[in-house]
Amino acid sequence: xxxxxxxxxxxxxxxxxxxxxxxxxxxxxxxxxxxxxxxxxxxxxxxxxxxxxxxxxxxxxxxxxxxxxxxxxxxxxxxxxxxxxxxxxxxxxxxxxxxxxxxxxxxxxxxxxxxxxxxxxxxxxxxxxxxxxxxxxxxxxxxxxxxxxxxxxxxxxxxxxxxxxxxxxxxxxxxxxxxxxxxxxxxxxxxxxxxxxxxxxxxxxxxxxxxxxxxxxxxxxxxxxxxxxxxxxxxxxxxxxxxxxxxxxxxxxxxxxxxxxxxxxxxxxxxxxxxxxxxxxxxxxxxxxxxxxxxxxxxxx
Amino acid sequence: xxxxxxxxxxxxxxxxxxxxxxxxxxxxxxxxxxxxxxxxxxxxxxxxxxxxxxxxxxxxxxxxxxxxxxxxxxxxxxxxxxxxxxxxxxxxxxxxxxxxxxxxxxxxxxxxxxxxxxxxxxxxxxxxxxxxxxxxxxxxxxxxxxxxxxxxxxxxxxxxxxxxxxxxxxxxxxxxxxxxxxxxxxxxxxxxxxxxxxxxxxxxxxxxxxxxxxxxxxxxxxxxxxxxxxxxxxxxxxxxxxxxxxxxxxxxxxxxx
Numbered sequence: 001x002x003x004x005x006x007x008x009x010x011x012x013x014x015x016x017x018x019x020x021x022x023x024x025x026x027x028x029x030x031x032x033x034x035x036x037x038x039x040x041x042x043x044x045x046x047x048x049x050x051x052x053x054x055x056x057x058x059x060x061x062x063x064x065x066x067x068x069x070x071x072x073x074x075x076x077x078x079x080x081x082x083x084x085x086x087x088x089x090x091x092x093x094x095x096x097x098x099x100x101x102x103x104x105x106x107x108x109x110x111x112x113x114x115x116x117x118x119x120x121x122x123x124x125x126x127x128x129x130x131x132x133x134x135x136x137x138x139x140x141x142x143x144x145x146x147x148x149x150x151x152x153x154x155x156x157x158x159x160x161x162x163x164x165x166x167x168x169x170x171x172x173x174x175x176x177x178x179x180x181x182x183x184x185x186x187x188x189x190x191x192x193x194x195x196x197x198x199x200x201x202x203x204x205x206x207x208x209x210x211x212x213x214x215x216x217x218x219x220x221x222x223x224x225x226x227x228x229x230x231x232x233x234x235x236x237x238x239x240x241x242x243x244x245x246x247x248x249x250x251x252x253x254x255x256x257x258x259x260x261x262x263x264x265x266x267x268x269x270x271x272x273x274x275x276x277x278x279x280x281x282x283x284x285x286x287x288x289x290x291x292x293x294x295x296x297x298x299x300x301x
Numbered sequence: 302x303x304x305x306x307x308x309x310x311x312x313x314x315x316x317x318x319x320x321x322x323x324x325x326x327x328x329x330x331x332x333x334x335x336x337x338x339x340x341x342x343x344x345x346x347x348x349x350x351x352x353x354x355x356x357x358x359x360x361x362x363x364x365x366x367x368x369x370x371x372x373x374x375x376x377x378x379x380x381x382x383x384x385x386x387x388x389x390x391x392x393x394x395x396x397x398x399x400x401x402x403x404x405x406x407x408x409x410x411x412x413x414x415x416x417x418x419x420x421x422x423x424x425x426x427x428x429x430x431x432x433x434x435x436x437x438x439x440x441x442x443x444x445x446x447x448x449x450x451x452x453x454x455x456x457x458x459x460x461x462x463x464x465x466x467x468x469x470x471x472x473x474x475x476x477x478x479x480x481x482x483x484x485x486x487x488x489x490x491x492x493x494x495x496x497x498x499x500x501x502x503x504x505x506x507x508x509x510x511x512x513x514x515x516x517x518x519x520x521x522x523x524x525x526x527x528x529x530x531x532x533x534x535x536x537x538x539x540x541x542x543x544x545x546x547x548x549x550x551x552x553x554x555x556x557x558x
Contacts (some may be wrong), residue, residue, distance in 0.1 A: 083364045124477075234371055
């Protein structure tokens with residue numbers, strides 16, 4: 001077996017190119033900030049960035065000038081305020097940003113279609129809403145069996161999808177627990193997949209519990225081992241969400257100068273995630289998860 | 302009966318009382334989460350909480366500050382993908398109650414969480430739909446929680462993110478929506494309910510010490526008053542307040558004001 005393990009720098013350099021359509025998924029859980037920061041550091045440009053919830057990481061990528069277009073369904077700082085770089089782009093055109101907007105179900109459906117290599121996905125949705133007016137790619141189809149008019153959304157097939165996970169083996173067989181979001185669909189929809197993990201494990205660990213594998217190594221291009229790589233997002237069983245940082249983002253992102261200073265210090269100012277972690281003292285004390293193991297099951301036959 | 306309580310405490314309590322034991326509820330963060338967990342701690346111990354992040358049968362040990370809080374996972378009955386949440390639970394018709402809020406809510410319960418002003422260059426860009434559009438379409442009934450003020454309750458919303466009882470003159474039935482849509486709006490002053498005939502939101506209940514004029518001044522359309530009008534919704538009990546203040550939201554993250 002040839003190892004797919006790479007440094008974050010090499011994985012991003014090889015697999016994320018200017019003009020790409022990029023997905024960094026993870027619904028609150030397992031959002032790979034380490035990858036987003038490396039994309040900013042490598043000064044990728046003209047990206048179409050897609051996520052259900054752009055979150056702080058896409059706010060940072062927009063502020064850093066990486067994005068030409070945002071495809072999304074909910075753009076806020078959950079529980080804490082706004083994504084102000086995103087808002088400045090939309091409200092003031094600073095910097096200009098195209099948007100393509102769906103609901104969560106619509107984004108999930110787009111990735112499901114992409115993963116199944118279908119041109120679109122069918123759903124009972126959007127009637128009575130103004131979303132199809134704002135986004136003409138939300139259309140309808142007449143059911144050939146019942147005559148019912150159903151909503152459709154087009155497949156999303158990213159150039160590269162980046163997934164953070166608890167563990168994988170060197171071939172990229174990736175196991176996730178806790179909230180699963182839309183990561184499986186996003187990975188299968190993508191041309192290339194980068195998996196970033198808290199721990200690299202032996203293939204035997206994966207084989208001992210195959211039901212926990214979300215993404216098979218056969219669709220993975222690169223594996224990056226990056227403990228705490230999701231901070232300030234979280235990894236179930238490893239560390240909690242840094243809710244204090246999410247609250248502190250509100251005044252940072254509200255002021256373009258403070259946002260730039262943040263990027264200068266914590267993104268451009270460090271070479272990699274390990275150096276970033278040095279700038280975050282007390283993370284282990286504040287956020288390390290307690291231990292709540294589950295009972296193992298028997299796979300015997 | 303407790304003598305002093307805040308408007309947000311009253312809203313959480315009134316919303317909790319709307320929930321029946323055993324119901325399946327799609328829970329949002331903030332007051333809806335408090336209402337659901339208050340109901341679970343009082344009259345509805347078998348309430349089934351489903352969060353759009355994929356936690357089914359969640360029993361959060363701490364106040365979730367985000368919709369994907371890890372405490373929603375620990376001890377839950379099931380964790381599923383978001384494709385499953387929207388297709389196998391919501392579109393399947395399994396969700397009995399959905400909670401929504403919004404920057405603007407109009408006469409027919411249409412909700413705007415997308416933009417204030419024009420879509421292309423809005424005055425204020427709001428977060429967008431999230432799962433709200435499909436919750437409003439599919440949940441068997443939807444409860445809205447929102448504070449009254451005339452700007453937040455215009456005659457027509459700037460953008461329909463989540464459909465109410467009538468969208469551009471057409472009824473939910475004509476539009477083919479499976480759920481009943483927003484049937485009640487729990488406000489800080491009283492309760493509005495959708496008129497079964499017209500779909501218009503009508504004042505049906507007042508909280509203690511509130512006048513009809515106070516409600517009227519917080520609504521941007523000529524508000525109709527139901528006959529009879531329920532004059533005095535029960536205020537929070539001492540136990541409800543104790544649970545909210547000491548157990549569910551001790552840091553008062555969502556209960557301030």
